[in-house]
Amino acid sequence: MIIGEGKPIKEILAMIEDHSKILLAGCRGCVTVCCAGGEKEVGILSAAVSLARENQGKPIDIKEVSLERQCDPEYLEEIRSMVEDYEAILSIACGAGVQFLAETYRKTLIYPGINTNFIGVTQEQGVWTERCQSCGDCKLHLTGGICPITRCAKSLLNGPCGGSATGKCEVNPETDCGWQMIYDRFKELGCLDQMEVIIPINDWTTSRDGGPRKIIREDLKL
Numbered sequence: 001m002i003i004g005e006g007k008p009i010k011e012i013l014a015m016i017e018d019h020s021k022i023l024l025a026g027c028r029g030c031v032t033v034c035c036a037g038g039e040k041e042v043g044i045l046s047a048a049v050s051l052a053r054e055n056q057g058k059p060i061d062i063k064e065v066s067l068e069r070q071c072d073p074e075y076l077e078e079i080r081s082m083v084e085d086y087e088a089i090l091s092i093a094c095g096a097g098v099q100f101l102a103e104t105y106r107k108t109l110i111y112p113g114i115n116t117n118f119i120g121v122t123q124e125q126g127v128w129t130e131r132c133q134s135c136g137d138c139k140l141h142l143t144g145g146i147c148p149i150t151r152c153a154k155s156l157l158n159g160p161c162g163g164s165a166t167g168k169c170e171v172n173p174e175t176d177c178g179w180q181m182i183y184d185r186f187k188e189l190g191c192l193d194q195m196e197v198i199i200p201i202n203d204w205t206t207s208r209d210g211g212p213r214k215i216i217r218e219d220l221k222l
Helices: 009-015 039-055 073-083 095-104 178-189 192-196
Strands: 002-006 021-027 061-067 088-091 109-112 114-124 127-132
Touching (some): 061 073, 073 095, 178 192
Parallel strands (some): 021 061, 021 088, 088 109
Antiparallel strands (some): 002 114, 114 127
């Protein structure tokens, strides 16, 4: 899932300082799971902004909404009837949701209320860790299901680099070496010979070099 965290309240207040009426939009998708942009966070942020503005002597009118997702047009349509009544939208969805709102409501200022960090997992309650960089050329079948692009500090496809020690990364000694993890995984599976396979370089033309990526499924189009 996409992992994000709330922006500092001072930064948010600076964004909306010239507005007296805003729509605060949450998302019930990924950012709800990581406790950054769900309905609960909408209420908390709304209260924090309202209190801060009251203390500044500049009260603000905030309308709270929580959409099922901000990355699907059908859910963005749910707020069309109210958008024109507000000077701006403060979105606490991921960066994709913020941009899609801006594309959909081109005459309305859209502000991001969270920072989008990475694609990751819930490692334990209150802890989320990165697992994928969406490189577009997945090699997980060659590395025991552990991503070297993400888990290795140097993103080496054929490692280890030689600088790791006692299973830790030389870049950050508190971080497990990604290739040590891959080795341990292959050992558990009884297929250490896989370490001898040379992994071809990624086809970065499928990644970010050509601008925004797109996937089209003709069988799903209307």
